[in-house]
Amino acid sequence: MTCVRHGPPVTVHSAKPSFENPSRVSRHPGNDIRPGRNSTPGISELRELRQLREENGRLKRLVADLSLDRQILQEIVSKKL
Secondary structure (H helix, E strand, O other), X not given: OOOOOOOOOOOOOOOOOOOOOHHHEEXXXXXXXXXXXXXXXXXXXXXXXXXXXXXXXXXXXXXXXXXXXXXXXXXXXXXXX
């Protein structure tokens, strides 16, 4: 008996989203994943990004400064013992 194909071959996509550029993907109800309507950032998003980067730089400098202070204090304590 011969097997007969019905219709063209079907490609099955995985349910996992593509993480090539997660900033351009928005989730909708259910498992549907589509590119967001506004894929380019607007003025407010750019302003917020700039503020976050400035704050991140400030916090990194603060951590570096505190780490240096801690190291200096540890050296002082080890010399006294």
